[in-house]
Amino acid sequence: MPKKRISAVVVSAGLAFCLAGCGQFPAKTSQPQGPGGQPDYFQMVKAYADTMLEKGRDHYGNQHSALFATTLNRQTLTMFDQAGLEQLWQMRLDDWENWRVRNRDRMTTGANPMHDQNLYQILYALAEITNDDSYAEQADKTIRWFFRNCQSPSTGLLAWGEHMGWDFNTEDIITWRKGTHNAGKMHEAITHEFAGPWVLWERSFELAPRACEKFALGLWEYQIGDHNTGNFSRHANYRVHQPQTNSEYPRHGGFYIATWAQAYKHKKNPLLLKAIETLVDYFDGRRSAESDGIPAESAPRSKGQVLWATSNLSLAIDLWQSADYVPAPLAGKMRNSASRTDKVFLKLQHDLTPNGRGFLLSTDTHTLQPSGRQAYTGPWDHAGPANLCMVRYRQTALPAYSKLVLDTAELYLHSEPEIKFALHPSSLGHLILLMLDVYELTGRKEYLERADYFAQRAIDLFFDDTSPLPKATSKHDHYEAVTGADTLMTAMLRLWAAKTHPDLKLQLVYCDR
Numbered sequence: 001m002p003k004k005r006i007s008a009v010v011v012s013a014g015l016a017f018c019l020a021g022c023g024q025f026p027a028k029t030s031q032p033q034g035p036g037g038q039p040d041y042f043q044m045v046k047a048y049a050d051t052m053l054e055k056g057r058d059h060y061g062n063q064h065s066a067l068f069a070t071t072l073n074r075q076t077l078t079m080f081d082q083a084g085l086e087q088l089w090q091m092r093l094d095d096w097e098n099w100r101v102r103n104r105d106r107m108t109t110g111a112n113p114m115h116d117q118n119l120y121q122i123l124y125a126l127a128e129i130t131n132d133d134s135y136a137e138q139a140d141k142t143i144r145w146f147f148r149n150c151q152s153p154s155t156g157l158l159a160w161g162e163h164m165g166w167d168f169n170t171e172d173i174i175t176w177r178k179g180t181h182n183a184g185k186m187h188e189a190i191t192h193e194f195a196g197p198w199v200l201w202e203r204s205f206e207l208a209p210r211a212c213e214k215f216a217l218g219l220w221e222y223q224i225g226d227h228n229t230g231n232f233s234r235h236a237n238y239r240v241h242q243p244q245t246n247s248e249y250p251r252h253g254g255f256y257i258a259t260w261a262q263a264y265k266h267k268k269n270p271l272l273l274k275a276i277e278t279l280v281d282y283f284d285g286r287r288s289a290e291s292d293g294i295p296a297e298s299a300p301r302s303k304g305q306v307l308w309a310t311s312n313l314s315l316a317i318d319l320w321q322s323a324d325y326v327p328a329p330l331a332g333k334m335r336n337s338a339s340r341t342d343k344v345f346l347k348l349q350h351d352l353t354p355n356g357r358g359f360l361l362s363t364d365t366h367t368l369q370p371s372g373r374q375a376y377t378g379p380w381d382h383a384g385p386a387n388l389c390m391v392r393y394r395q396t397a398l399p400a401y402s403k404l405v406l407d408t409a410e411l412y413l414h415s416e417p418e419i420k421f422a423l424h425p426s427s428l429g430h431l432i433l434l435m436l437d438v439y440e441l442t443g444r445k446e447y448l449e450r451a452d453y454f455a456q457r458a459i460d461l462f463f464d465d466t467s468p469l470p471k472a473t474s475k476h477d478h479y480e481a482v483t484g485a486d487t488l489m490t491a492m493l494r495l496w497a498a499k500t501h502p503d504l505k506l507q508l509v510y511c512d513r
Helices: 041-055 082-094 117-130 134-149 201-207 209-223 250-267 270-285 309-325 328-346 383-396 399-411 425-442 445-462 485-500
Strands: 065-068 175-177 186-188 306-308 362-364
Touching (some): 065 134, 201 250, 209 270, 250 270, 250 309, 270 309, 309 383, 328 383, 399 425
Antiparallel strands (some): 175 186
């Protein structure tokens, strides 16, 4: 897209520290403002990015790097000392209802690129908007360093994802305490598991082609437990050959297929086609004879009886997109499998009427009837699944997907965020993105105005005068990437473009799935 220069000024901030803030709705903050006293979303996004570039990088330990810290004191803009880390650890143990992130998923002493994908996308977008290539160069520098330095020499797997990260102090994978009953005992976080899709493969192959290919091959060799059937576990050992089976979540299979398809596009290794086809055949072979749905896993806890709807939808998204990079016969098989999943997802009993139950997420595999204590999304959790439906609608143009998106957006036109418990930045980010998508679909300005409204609410909840970084939650005052700060900032950047530069088509890929 053509580059456009837009002047920008970095916002300075006074600094003062408090680990936890517990107000219900903070007072209006003095964030950057544009004409008429409206929030200047571009300036806020730029201030966030500039601050992370200047203060959020790895300047700890013996070897400094281009990686970004996932967790920072918002006022000092430094990682926490041991006492602060103890408080962060205890936070989850004392207040799950407000925190809602497992400690083993938090990389408080270093980096996890899967938690920063939207930050990288913001940097690439800023390079286009401002015509300042240094933003893209810094994102490149981070990705290149990670792929070249944080890869297991034995398995080729990378120190990222659901349970792994790279420690700035030890220059190795992160360790964490298992719990208060094992206080003082540190455990190596060696479990490789995707936290979501990696949507930057194209750039990654340009920056570190050998490491990317090694990862793709390692994903087949060390993640897939049974190369004949395709049975696998979402968990693998980062350091040694220790693949498992029977925890074969469909969404994870989609992440692998997307990886292999990109690697095949760049390297043309036929083994990658075998890997893709093996998994496609495996998932299709597991479909229920009654419903055609794919069960969530074959582990004893579910015995193949439970279907997770959005996990299947995520697989369909990756199958469809990855089909562009493989030979026609395999591409046809992949798209056919995705289309079968569409039929299942769209006949589920989603209830997006006012006061309805929401998206049906968990069902019996064979009857597709609701299953489990939380089978439906809660009132403020509908936006995430709706955004997945929007991704799939853009791929297929199926009207049933756009109807689900429109019905969801209608629910939020006149309702307020539930703030009894803490909200994550990503929750408001998903709402803003939903409203912007529906504005693009319909052209109705009430959706743009509602996106603006939710963005201003997000400012109230996650910002104050002390820092340009969003708070970890509406009730916790530090910065922590795992709760989706960069998702919120991506949404604000899209909102700024929609309001002020509607012809500017930002290349921001939705990756929260």
